Amino acid sequence: MINPKARKIIHVDMDAFYASVEMRDNPHYKNIPLAIGGRSERRGVLSTCNYIAREYGVRSAMPSFKAKELCPDLVIIPGRMQHYVEISKKIREIFFRYTDLVEPLSLDEAFLDVSDCTLFQGSATFIAQDIRRAIFDELNLTASAGVANCKFLAKIASDENKPNGQFVIAPAQAAEFIKTLPLKKIPGVGKVTQQKLALKGLFTCRDVQQYQAELLLAEFGKQGERLLAFSRGIDNRPVEPNRERKSLAVEHTFLKDLSNEEQCIKKMAELYNELNRRLEQVLAEKMIVRVGVKVKFSDFTQKTSERKSTELSFSLLEILLHHLLVQNPDKRIRLLGASVGLENRVGQEQYAVQLSFMDKGFS
Known part of the structure; x- marks a missing residue:
């Protein structure tokens, strides 16, 4: 069952953040495949790339030499971390106009709990749209957003209409949305776990819902508990503005x-x-x-x-x-x-x- 608690969670994710900043600052980069990362001869790896490069199969965390094989015209430039940090601070300032409950996940993404926000008559959909508008108007950068009643669904939703898009999973729609959700989209389910689940015929949340809970817990332990909860739409984790990574x-x-x-x-x-x-x-x-x-x-x-x-x-x-x-x-x-x-x-x-x-x- 979907958790009935009426929370309104937004996950905001900047679109190809580092690459977008470079394209904004240097018009020469706008219409070419661009990546931020290390040179191939130095065993480098890409931090991110723009969407033109992604059309060639280039992805973040890909070795630079492999990216150049896929896209010979790819331009790889070094990152400007201090610059990205300063822009990230401005993005967070925008978030705090809407709520104090902001949980940054990285420089380019964050969870926001807007349950108590009274703007736009409390509509999380309109709040997310306005956040994205403010980021574009003030910083000339695009962001995508997901809206749901829990964190893991909001994060999944933000990826549905990238780039520069938004996706809302209303509480009444969540149960149906979750049924067909591939297990690989659940946080913490990597390739090895996917393969183990596939051997048991488990590919979607519906499969987990129909599987014997006792067997899943016995075979996967704490990860099984997480799978059971998320596959039923249960995620009670609060947005933690003071979360400290050690x-x-x-x-x-x-x-x-x-x-x-x-x-x-x-x-x-x-x-x-x-x-x-x-x-x-x-x-x-x-x-x-x-x-x-x-x-x-x-x-x-x-x-x-x-x-x-x-x-x-x-x-x-x-x-x-x-x-x-x-x-x-x-x-x-x-x-x-x-x-x-x-x-x-x-x-x-x-x-x-x-x-x-x-x-x-x-x-």
Whole structure:
């Protein structure tokens, strides 16, 4: 059953934010395939790309060399993180005109709880439209929005009519919308989980609704609880304006166990690129204080190694990985993970330290 609590949640997501800023500031970039990221010869990865580039199959988090193979005319430029941060602050100022309950997820997206907003007679649909209008009128950038009575549906809705669009899931429509929703769109359901669910004939929320709850909980544990709730439209998470992120991690479980350090280093390079990409979204307000690596072996034993550091480097990840592997010889590897510990910045002068990572993987 859909949670009957009458909440009005908006998820606002800027359209190809970094690329859109560059196209706005430099008209030469407007009609060409454009990406923000690192050069291919430096094992770079894309932060984002414009919609022209996406027509060629180029995507964020894609290695730069692969993107150039798909789109030889792709122009890749370094990011201007400080500039994006300043624009993000202006976007948040617009959000706060409508509600104090704003939960930023990154520089370019946020949840807003407008349940108590009296503008437009309390219509979340019109409020979302006006937010998008204000962003365009004042910053000459476009945003997409999703409106629903809970966070996970609002986030899914914001992706329905991108770019520069809006999608509303009214409470009376939510139950029907959820039935056909692919499970891959539920937060936390990655490729490995998708494959496990598919083996059990579970592809949509309707499939989960009809599956025995006891079996799902036994087979998937806490993730099963989340699947059950979301597949029934239940998401009671509040919009948290003071949410504090203390760490950021990426990991991957392999369908086939890795057998040697060379294979692990190759996969760790992919995790490093992904973690670097996600770090872009939090370094405006956070600084790195430690770096860690996690390894889960085929016997399901798990080991971690951490070191204090103010920057993320691939060489440090290699050292930590090597340390764990030599301590556990002849074991096959089921999962690899990389993480950073974060603390709030105490001053803008520290921000320059973190901007140096742009020169390592994104310039």
